[in-house]
Amino acid sequence: MLEDEQSSEKRKRMSCGLYTSCPASLKTALQSAFDFGFHFIITQITHPNYSRNLDGPNVPYIIGRTDRILKGNEWNRLIVGELTTSLDVESEVSHIRSNDKKILEQELGFASHLGIPAVLLHLSKPKNVQLSRIINDKLVSGFSYGVWVQIPMVHPSNYSPIAETQHDSWDWWNDFRIHCDYDKRVGLVLELPDVRHVPSVDEIERWIGEPVKALVIQASYFLINQYGKPVLSKVHQEIIKKFMTIDVQYIIHLDIEGDFSLYVKYMNFLGKKLYCCDTMAEFVQGCEDYLQNPLQPLTEHLETNVYEVFEKDQIKYDTYQKAIHDALEHWTGDHVPVVMVVGAGRGPLVQAVLNVCKLLEKEVKVYAVEKNPYAVNTLAERVKREWGSQVTLIREDMRTWQPPELADILVSELLGSFGDNELSPECLDGAQRFLRPETGISIPKQYTSFIAPLQSLKIYNEIRNSRLPDKTLKQCLETPYVVHLANYQQLADSQPLFVFDHPNYTKNGQNPDNTRFKSLRFPPAKKHCVLTGIVGFFEAVLYGEVTLSTNPRTHTPDMVSWFPIVFPLAAPVQVKEGDIIQISFWREESVDKVWYEWCLESPIKTPIMNPNGRSYHIKKH
Amino acid sequence: MLEDEQSSEKRKRMSCGLYTSCPASLKTALQSAFDFGFHFIITQITHPNYSRNLDGPNVPYIIGRTDRILKGNEWNRLIVGELTTSLDVESEVSHIRSNDKKILEQELGFASHLGIPAVLLHLSKPKNVQLSRIINDKLVSGFSYGVWVQIPMVHPSNYSPIAETQHDSWDWWNDFRIHCDYDKRVGLVLELPDVRHVPSVDEIERWIGEPVKALVIQASYFLINQYGKPVLSKVHQEIIKKFMTIDVQYIIHLDIEGDFSLYVKYMNFLGKKLYCCDTMAEFVQGCEDYLQNPLQPLTEHLETNVYEVFEKDQIKYDTYQKAIHDALEHWTGDHVPVVMVVGAGRGPLVQAVLNVCKLLEKEVKVYAVEKNPYAVNTLAERVKREWGSQVTLIREDMRTWQPPELADILVSELLGSFGDNELSPECLDGAQRFLRPETGISIPKQYTSFIAPLQSLKIYNEIRNSRLPDKTLKQCLETPYVVHLANYQQLADSQPLFVFDHPNYTKNGQNPDNTRFKSLRFPPAKKHCVLTGIVGFFEAVLYGEVTLSTNPRTHTPDMVSWFPIVFPLAAPVQVKEGDIIQISFWREESVDKVWYEWCLESPIKTPIMNPNGRSYHIKKH
Known part of the structure; x- marks a missing residue:
């Protein structure tokens, strides 16, 4: 009926540029590039014959082609300008x-x-320090164009039989962008290596954590298939496939003559062939590297x-239903079991309980406890029309509700991206008052947060450039964000951080202590890299062997409900090969709020972030 | 070849909503509204039978329809929710x-x-002060929806034979939005009056200065034409036509049964029939009320x-060519006349001079003086390929250039939106050194700035909500902006402010004094209104009778090069009927900059804005 939601195309749009150093007519070159299917061209903007001498009184009037050969909206959409390559602003000769x-x-x-x-x-x-100064000056004075820095993905010195030093081109790039203060307008153009010198998986992962704007593909890398058409080798395809998770363009560097449209057609074909469009990819389209504030439910x-978004994740509710099923099947009490869904929302877990009752042909008494009156409005309608008197609806906060009877099973879905960060521990500690002692079951039973060191200059810049009316930059840089990471590199496998169990009875009946501290050491860095923050996940045991996980190593397949959480550092930290990254992390609590603090202990010590929860905390009320 | 520029449709898109107070099924009502061609519906979101008593322990669970009847993206795009009309939050009864x-x-x-x-x-x-407090609390606490405030365009008390007080519904609205601090999310919905009680032109103009979101049209206002189709009277069409300059939607209030699709079709027809799409309207599409910073050339x-944008204005260059033509035709010297185009840019005025030479079959020596080396690059190519040795190209600042000979005619296009605000006076004073004494002519010969008091809460909010990295809100509110005004009301005819003449020889040969001061009084206000700033224009005499004007009363037809300039006030000022608006205005100068200061002397005194040019000035170098 209404406008259709845009159907997500099961392919990656491949934007292709043509490199042409200095064509006789730019207009004609652009026209033919378009005829071949290219989207833009890269070319020198000043003519190499002009203006080589800028000293003295007779500086020539002509700098390059006249701007009138193209329209303003052609210049500003279709032309990337290559700067003269022969200049040496680093020269020792003054x-x-x-x-x-x-x-x-x-x-x-x-x-x-x-x-x-x-x-x-x-x-x-x-050494490019002079060049970085010139570029940085322009960036700071407000020049609006992007700066594309081209380097080989693998420096030739790594496979030259006569090179004395083996260069890592990433270091050149890293130095350059540090001098430019990680400006988000400075991007990378990587030259694809020939098939004999492809980088390792680790090296490619490091590149994918960088702001790669384009890959340059030499036309000579294309093979001719049995139909006489240009194709890329499997090795090259594998590399391109990895870069598809970030938004790169492709520059074809032609040094031969031929029907170039075949190259573009082939790249478009790759966009279809290599693009991996699973449930997750479909769900997250458009929210790559987009910062969200954690909920404060x-x-x-x-x-x-x-x-509505919660309820779309069928995998999650199927898993919950499995856990409820197992718990009720194993249940051996002699009365009608009482299942309380605490934080029922619009009822998906209530529905899961009722589905299990039907499957097991078992009588169950169900309570749906929800404090949001507008969600209760929905639940009331479902009780009336779908569920009937089997479900008792309660508009209360589970932490203060006085129930008429005890629960045998307490079902909740209070987990945030970091497990405990939406105060599931505090809520369930409050609710365990009415869980039947000894035999009562909580679903979930246990959850554990995980962290890993993260490189993402993209996220660092997103945070730096976010202008929030009620937060300073400093505050933004010590606030966690929920984000679907795309342009990033996880610098080590994640390690378990904090564990919470339910029910959690204490000896003296006092409130359980939910503050935590842990310091984690990660293995030595395999390569130079940049540490910009900490990424967090969780694993949860719902019941028995039934688990949910957002931790990459154990991620529940096709489950989309949670994105990782990112805890930033105040500034990027350079990490050398062999450096140990050590992170200390706290969960702290006061009467009205819970918060995290974190800091780096190695390779450098940093100030402790978010002291007293000054920039971010979760309110209890 | 390239993607086509979007062809500007010669019609106004008419967005129509259907009012339906409380349909049995919202899903069905929405479906049939869409079938009729409506874009959204306005309806009550809570059922009038529910939740009337919110005190006591047994507050009912059901508030209104369940949210599950529509998808989230239907609720958040297609439904405007009418609040219960019978509530009286202003009641004296506690x-x-x-x-x-x-x-x-x-x-x-x-x-x-x-x-x-x-x-x-x-x-x-x-009196709506309680209501405004409740709404304002929600706005400040971050509720994200808009608030549409519906009132009659003409209050019935104005034509009721028995009403004791005649109400101006604008006052009610004005009080309400003042209490809400002019929040931009608070908009107006105006009920179109019946044909016998239409408002005056002044009243309509005042409404057009307000954030009108929608006009409500009673279905009963439609007449049936000879083909049995619903149409609106000329009187109603005239009102709708006036509102087309701002982005309003149309709400059809149906109290009858019938084929409602005809109403929507008719509104779409009006969008085509009434939309006045002249050169100006086409040129400005999309930049209505968009703030631009004045150039600093x-x-x-x-x-x-x-x-490129400059050069598109054929009317402007035709007018210049006419002036140059007349000047050269009247020129009576006995040598080949020397015409110098100072600030030649990419050469449109050079071309105009050469066109005149050809028309008059007259030999002329032309100098093109331009300081921007990248524009000189373009000029050099035009000299080489188009103009030849008739044009001498000079890459210099006109204020310091030492010319080899004197000019008979000095042609320049240095005017900004306020005439002198891009330092045309200072530049031409510098260039008159090489204008032949006594007989030398400057084109333009004279220009005058004009100002008028302005009501535009839209611009006030645009400024308040603009977050500039290097300016505080206070600075943004004393900076002028170039803007194509749409949602505004000019509160009086403009009056002349500052006059500049060229050449401007002083007795002792010293630099002319380009500082100015004037205080202007405008006629008594015809209606209550809100003063938010000062709008500026200019009129220029190029030569003889040939003029250019952006002043509404004398605007050069179809000339699009200049938008008005707006000088804001720090806060909106309430103006009562009969109040005198008096504005004082200064042009000030120091060694390196020129700036304006301004203030209100009546109806209230305000602090002087932009002292010392602290927030905005034009740099000389």
């Missing part, structure tokens, strides 16, 4: 350095005049939309 | 006030739960895109 700097600044000024979306520069040696009523 | 407040808050909470885009409430009496090089 007048060369000075002259080349002037030419470079003229080219950057001209790029700004044309309004092109990006300039492309090459890093060809380890104890202080704010959840809304229709949120409940 | 328990009524208290009970009705609880019910209202429950409805507002339920609206938030459903995620609907807007709630609709009616103002039915002059003396400190920042203009870019390709900016030149």
